[in-house]
Amino acid sequence: NSVKRRGIARGSSGGSLVAYLLGITDIDPIPYGLYFERFIDVGALDLLEKGQITRKELKIPDVDTDISARDREKVINFIVEKYGQDKFAAIGQFGYIWDKSAVKDVGRVLGIPFSVTNQITQQMGDMTIEYMRESGALREWFEKYPQLFEYAEKIAGLPKSFGVHPCGRVVSINETTHYTAIASNDGVIVYQGDMDDVEDLGLVKIDVLGLSSIDVIYDTLEMIGKDYEYINPAKLDFTDQNILNMFKSGNTEGLFQFESAGMKETLRQVNPDSIMDLAVCNALFRPASMKHIEHYAKRKRGEEKYEFLHPDLKEVLSSTYGIFVFQEQLITLGRIAGLRNPDSIRKATAKKKMKEMIAVRDELFEGLRKRGWNQEQLNTLWEIMIDFASYSFNLSHAMAYAIIAWIMAKLKYYHPVEFMTALLNSKIGKTEELSQYIAECKRMGIKVHVPNINESQGYFVAKNGEITFGLLAIRGIGEPTVKLIEEVRKFNFGKPITSIREFNEVYQTIPTIETMPTDALINLIKAGAFGKNKNELLMEVAEATYTPTKFTEKKGVPSKSDFEKAGYKITDEQYKDKALRTKLFNDFKYKAYLEKEAVRKKKHMDEFANKYIKDEEKYEFETLGAYLTVSPFDKYISAIKDFYSYEDGTEKILVAGTIIKKEVKKSSRGGQYAKFKILTPHGVVEAKAYSTQYSEYKHLIE
Numbered sequence: 001n002s003v004k005r006r007g008i009a010r011g012s013s014g015g016s017l018v019a020y021l022l023g024i025t026d027i028d029p030i031p032y033g034l035y036f037e038r039f040i041d042v043g044a045l046d047l048l049e050k051g052q053i054t055r056k057e058l059k060i061p062d063v064d065t066d067i068s069a070r071d072r073e074k075v076i077n078f079i080v081e082k083y084g085q086d087k088f089a090a091i092g093q094f095g096y097i098w099d100k101s102a103v104k105d106v107g108r109v110l111g112i113p114f115s116v117t118n119q120i121t122q123q124m125g126d127m128t129i130e131y132m133r134e135s136g137a138l139r140e141w142f143e144k145y146p147q148l149f150e151y152a153e154k155i156a157g158l159p160k161s162f163g164v165h166p167c168g169r170v171v172s173i174n175e176t177t178h179y180t181a182i183a184s185n186d187g188v189i190v191y192q193g194d195m196d197d198v199e200d201l202g203l204v205k206i207d208v209l210g211l212s213s214i215d216v217i218y219d220t221l222e223m224i225g226k227d228y229e230y231i232n233p234a235k236l237d238f239t240d241q242n243i244l245n246m247f248k249s250g251n252t253e254g255l256f257q258f259e260s261a262g263m264k265e266t267l268r269q270v271n272p273d274s275i276m277d278l279a280v281c282n283a284l285f286r287p288a289s290m291k292h293i294e295h296y297a298k299r300k301r302g303e304e305k306y307e308f309l310h311p312d313l314k315e316v317l318s319s320t321y322g323i324f325v326f327q328e329q330l331i332t333l334g335r336i337a338g339l340r341n342p343d344s345i346r347k348a349t350a351k352k353k354m355k356e357m358i359a360v361r362d363e364l365f366e367g368l369r370k371r372g373w374n375q376e377q378l379n380t381l382w383e384i385m386i387d388f389a390s391y392s393f394n395l396s397h398a399m400a401y402a403i404i405a406w407i408m409a410k411l412k413y414y415h416p417v418e419f420m421t422a423l424l425n426s427k428i429g430k431t432e433e434l435s436q437y438i439a440e441c442k443r444m445g446i447k448v449h450v451p452n453i454n455e456s457q458g459y460f461v462a463k464n465g466e467i468t469f470g471l472l473a474i475r476g477i478g479e480p481t482v483k484l485i486e487e488v489r490k491f492n493f494g495k496p497i498t499s500i501r502e503f504n505e506v507y508q509t510i511p512t513i514e515t516m517p518t519d520a521l522i523n524l525i526k527a528g529a530f531g532k533n534k535n536e537l538l539m540e541v542a543e544a545t546y547t548p549t550k551f552t553e554k555k556g557v558p559s560k561s562d563f564e565k566a567g568y569k570i571t572d573e574q575y576k577d578k579a580l581r582t583k584l585f586n587d588f589k590y591k592a593y594l595e596k597e598a599v600r601k602k603k604h605m606d607e608f609a610n611k612y613i614k615d616e617e618k619y620e621f622e623t624l625g626a627y628l629t630v631s632p633f634d635k636y637i638s639a640i641k642d643f644y645s646y647e648d649g650t651e652k653i654l655v656a657g658t659i660i661k662k663e664v665k666k667s668s669r670g671g672q673y674a675k676f677k678i679l680t681p682h683g684v685v686e687a688k689a690y691s692t693q694y695s696e697y698k699h700l701i702e
Contacts, residue, residue, distance in 0.1 A: 003075060005218045007066030007211060008233060008403050012039040014396030015328075024063055026233055027400050032276075034396045035328045037343040046340060059199050064167075064207035068218065072210035079171060079206075086175045089182060089189040091168035091198055091205060095161035099129050102152035110148060114670075117148075126288065126390035129153040164190050167207045170198055179203065212426045213256040213404060219422035220411045223462055231407045238275040243409045247272050250644070253440040253683070254412060254423045255405045257282060261686040262290075269297040276319065278402035279395065283325050289391035292323050299323075309384075310377050312336050312368070324388040326395035337367030349389035416444055421462040428459070428473045431625035432661045432677060436684040438626040441467065443683050450528035450620070450628050453503065454489070454496045458482040469527070475623050476523045484516055500530055500540045518545055522612055526619035528629065534616050542608035546601055551593045558585040566592075621658060626679070633657070633681045642682035655685055659701060667691050674698070 008014070009025035015034040019025045027034070036042070040061045047053045067075055080088050097105065100121040107117035120141050124132070129149055132138050142149050164185050176182050179201045181192040191198055195205050221230060229235065246252065248271050250264035258267065258281070266285050270293070272278050277300075284293050298304035299321035306322040308314050316332045317323065324330070327346045334342030345364060348356040365378050373381075411419040420441050427433040441448050447466040451474060458479070460470040471482050484507075488497070492506045500521075507516060518541070524530065525537045554562070557578045563570050568588040575581055614622075617630045627633075633640060633656055640656045657680035664674045671691035678685045689697065 003067055003071060004228070005068035005071055005214050007214055007400070009400040010064040010066050010207075010209065010397060012061070012394055012396050013063040014400045015039040019063060025400075027396075027403065028234060029396070032395070032399050033328065034399065035331050035343075037331050037341075038328060038346075038394060038396060042341055042343065060202075060204050062205040062207060064209065066209050066211040066214060068214045069210035069212045070215055072208060075208055076169070079169070083171050085189075086177075087172045089170050089172075089176045089191050090185075091165040091170060091195050092162055092190050092192060093165040093168070093194050094159040095163070097155050097158050097160050099127075099152070099156045100124055102129070102156040103148065106148055106152045106155070107145075110145075110151075112145060112148060116145075129156055162192075164188060165195065167209045168195055168205050169208065170203045170205055172203055211256075213408065216254070216419070216422045216426050217404075217407055217411065219425065220415060220419045223418040223421065224411075224415045231410070233403050233407075236403070236406060236410070238406065240410070242413050243406065244273055246409050246413055247278065251443075252405075252409070254420070254437060255408045257401055258405045266293050269293060270300065271297070275399070275402055275406060278405060279398040280320060280325055282398040282402050282405075283393035283395075284391075286391055286393070289325075289393075292325070296321055296323055296325075309380060310368075310371075310373055312371055312373070324384065325393065326398065327392045328395045330385070330388070330392065334364070336371070337364050338370075339363055339367060345385070346389075346392065349385050349392075417446055417462045417465055417467060420444070420446055421460045421467050424460040424467070424473070425470065428470060431475065434473055435625040435660045435679050436677070438624075438628070439679055439683045448626075448628055450624075451524065453485065453524065453529040456529065469624065469628070471524075471529075473624065474523050474527045474529075475625070476517075476519050480514060481516065481520045484514060500525070500537055500544070503530075504544060523623045527623040528620065534619055535613055538612055539605070539609070542605050542612075545608070546604045548597055548601070549593075551590060553586045554582065554589060557582055625660065631681065637681055640681055643680065643685045644682075655680060655687070657681070657685065660684070662701065664694075671695065672698075674701075 007026075009019075009027045013019050013025055014027045015029050015036050016025065016039045017029055017036070019039075020028055029036070041059065044053065044059065103121055103124070104114070104117045107120075108114070120138070123138055123141075127135075127137055129152055133142065133149065133153070170176075170191065172179065176189060176191070179191070180197070183190050183192055193201075198205055217231065221227065247258070247267050250268045252258040252264060252267065257263070258278075263281065263285050266281050270277055270281055272281065280296065281293075284290065284296065295304060295306075299306055308317065308322060312333075313322075315336065316329050320326070320329070330345045330349070331342045334345045339345065339360075340363075344360045348360040361382060365373075368378060368381075408419070420437065423437050424434060424441075427437060438448055449466060449468045451469040451471055456468055456471050458470055458472045460473065461468045471477050471485065472479070487510055488503060488506050491510050492502075497503050497506070521541060522538065525534055525541065528534070530537050558581060560570075560575065563585065566585075566588065568585060570581065570584055574584060617632055620627050620629065636656065640654060643653065643655055646653050655678060657678040659676050660679045661677040662674055663676075664672055667673050667690075672694055673691050674689045674694045676687045676689070678687055
């Protein structure tokens with residue numbers, strides 16, 4: 001509880017009232033209908049009560065925790081110091097050969113064309129080979145390639161690799177070596193087993209995840225002078241229309257899990273008017289469940305009629321308009337049917353283990369028959385449940401994350417400058433995302449100033465309703481350069497630096513300072529830190545970085561052969577005077593030196609210009625990943641509409657912008673397609689080029 005920067009809840013722990021009362025989680029499960037059964041195996045508690053298992057055999061649920069990304073290492077170190085390094089270890093994790101991979105791997109060995117195995121795996125969905133064999137699904141493929149499925153089923157589920165779990169750790173009572181084998185992986189002690197093995201040993205896993213969104217929230221609170229009570233979930237107003245309108249319009253850049261293009265479109269469809277709607281969007285916006293988004297939205301608007309398969313389902317599905325969305329809805333159904341362990345339905349259908357599924361199905365059907373369900377209704381329900389298992393989501397998790405998004409939306413609406421400053425600081429080092437959020441600042445009417453050599457700090461700073469660009473967000477600028485700039489300011493006694501020359505003069509007077517990398521200075525100029533006349537300033541750097549060769553006079557009196565070798569002419573009369581002869585030789589030599597230096601310097605200046613001098617209007621994007629003062633699209637802005645202002649069904653649209661991210665992927669047919677993020681004058685737009693278009697135009701976007 002001493003960790004102030006932490007999330008609301010993560011995973012199923014939000015369903016525990018005791019965890020909430022102890023301050024472990026920040027979500028009261030009662031008003032949101034979160035279930036304890038999803039957190040702990042109540043069936044196991046029954047077995048314990050009956051004496052069928054011992055207390056040692058009872059698996060204790062683990063509580064996953066989101067904390068500040070910056071504090072994660074501190075928390076881990078605190079745990080190690082408190083309980084001892086010998087009682088702390090990471091959990092291993094296996095990489096498995098899953099059913100689809102098994103089909104493709106075995107198919108390759110058997111010489112079955114990839115197009116065939118790819119078609120099979122697409123039709124498999126989330127079904128296991130065991131389930132397909134026993135249920136009769138895809139029977140034609142089983143009959144055509146019996147050996148393929150025989151071998152694939154044998155290797156499906158086998159481990160193929162072993163590594164370290166990214167977040168999972170264990171704190172034990174005894175030394176780690178008391179329980180099982182351990183190994184060292186890059187200095188980290190790792191149990192030689194996964195989280196299931198650790199549970200079987202009676203150990204409790206702690207999952208500490210660093211979440212940058214938590215830092216954004218608390219950095220904003222610090223800037224506005226507020227504390228936790230301002231964002232306490234128990235005191236939030238979930239009817240605030242200003243915040244709901246932000247979600248309805250899809251203006252959710254920077255809001256945790258609600259900022260992708262697809263999620264924005266989901267929000268516009270669903271038109272959320274409650275925190276439950278946001279939890280539903282969070283749950284449905286996943287590959288297997290997206291098919292239900294349109295139906296949910298239409299039913300919510302009253303545009304699509306629906307009926308409940310049986311009156312019992314009204315209690316289960318009325319809040320989600322007849323659609324299974326959350327795992328807790330299966331638990332409710334289990335309660336209605338009188339199951340000994342209501343959560344057993346979720347477990348059995350999720351794992352798709354036929355024996356477990358048959359056992360729970362028989363118990364479920366028996367309970368529902370007593371409530372008047374007929375066989376046709378039961379069979380239809382079972383089909384729906386099997387489909388639902390492929391995308392079912394935990395309401396405790398969805399609600400907690402929806403609340404985090406709500407908190408961020410509140411801060412963004414009521415404290416936009418501070419929120420966007422915190423958000424930009426969380427993305428330093430990620431230029432594409434910075435571009436996206438700077439574009440959002442522009443959309444929101446927030447001025448982001450270019451870096452300033454006299455005022456900019458390492459991080460973005462909010463001041464007088466505007467934001468000053470952080471030096472660390474400039475490409476090629478790191479902590480050492482920022483410290484160097486701060487030293488120069490200090491040695492200049494707080495007076496403003498007015499030119500590159502002055503900066504260099506002060507810089508050279510500091511006795512212990514590190515060397516300023518030339519590329520760093522160039523990027524500072526291009527970013528606008530020294531003023532607008534950037535190409536002139538760059539040529540000053542070119543001048544300053546030129547190092548002439550040293551001229552050395554001829555020692556001793558030159559001979560005639562020295563003059564001849566050098567190609568210098570001298571008369572006999574001049575040659576007789578040794579002092580004159582020496583002076584003439586060095587004069588000739590110096591003149592030749594100056595000519596060579598002029599050629600050498602011109603070459604340096606030309607090479608510098610060719611490398612660094614370009615179109616000034618592109619410098620900001622080159623160094624900042626964004627256009628702050630000038631954009632190549634400014635002259636065309638009247639002809640470029642916001643992408644999201646086009647009506648649905650518009651046949652032709654124009655999107656003009658700069659590609660800030662490209663991701664090339666392999667299509668199901670073996671070709672290539674690409675996903676793009678495009679920085680437009682109105683914000684960031686996501687786009688896709690399908691195989692045909694990408695193949696035709698990829699030479700233009702390499």
